[in-house]
Amino acid sequence: MRWSRGDRTNINDLRGRSSLGFRRGMPLGIGGLLAILLLSWLTGTDILSLLGGGAGGPPQPTSDAVGTSGSVTATPEEEELVDFMDAVMADAQQTWDQLLGERYERTKVVLFRDQVDSACGSAESATGPFYCPADRQIYLDLSFFDELRRRFGAPGDFAQAYVVAHELGHHVQSLLGIERRVRAQQRANPGQANALSVRMELQADCLAGVWGHAASGSGRAARGLVELEPGDAEEGLRAAAAIGDDRLQRMSRGQVVPDAFTHGSSQQRVEWFNRGLRAGRVDACDTFNGM
Ligand SMILES: [Zn+2]
Secondary structure (H helix, E strand, O other), X not given: OEOOXXXXXXXXXXXXXXXXXXXXXXXXXXXHHHHHXXXXXXXXXXXXXXXXXXXXXXXXXXXXXXXXXXXOOXXXXXXHHHHHHHXXXXXXHHHHXXXXXXXXXXXXXXXXXXXXXXXXXXXXXXXXXXEEOOOOEEEEOOOHHHHHHHOOOOOOXXXXXXXXXXXXXXXXXXXXXXXXXXXXXXXXXXXXXXXHHHHHHHHHHHHHHHHHHHHOOOOOHHHXXXXXXXXXXXXXXXXXXXXXXXXXXXXXXOOOOOOOOOOOOHHHHHXXXXXXXXXXXXXXXXXXXXX
């Protein structure tokens, strides 16, 4: 991918606010924590909570000097990643602005470490990236991308961009009233809750593809936009195939907690991402009638 550094106006940086170590004892090393984060994201279960949150351990400061001062210690690589997230968000939001016109409202990615409070409840890194419809923001702990690369075998910047674009797809669903309608249907018909969730997730994959289509145009990099390069779409497809999904069902006050939650098969995820990618249109993403 080619992209240009922006002004980070698409980022709400709370990395310096959170501190897992001070919040409660955490007997897990960072490696163990990341493994649990991965497992939780894959299985849809907040395994960290199941473990009792490490009760009994003494409070420990985190080693990366995160505190309440708002200052943040980060490697140059992480700062580069923040700039990249901002560039992807700027580009994808411009795309949605053009596609939806007045119906589109800009949002931000809230970057956090370890733990964050959202309008959907308190969330931990183990929640994975998620979108909160109540405050219409995307929440992301950048450590997730380490797992995406190392454990899922889905490296590459477009794989990362795909994750953000998927969450932005949930934002579009919220703005268009789709999310609200689906939640109402789920309450009215609990037996269909899982199936409806899957369709929501696949639609978010398709909407991520719609942005991928726009970002595939040539000459974009020269205009300061994101421009996909050969192989990028395949990266996104690999990521779609490799990963399960996020979030709402793992929020501590989550709205949807189906035990047998599934996000659709890898094949379904790839297919819907591809549909959006090829068509570049929202109407190609009607997962509620097109299955
Ligand atoms: Zn999702």
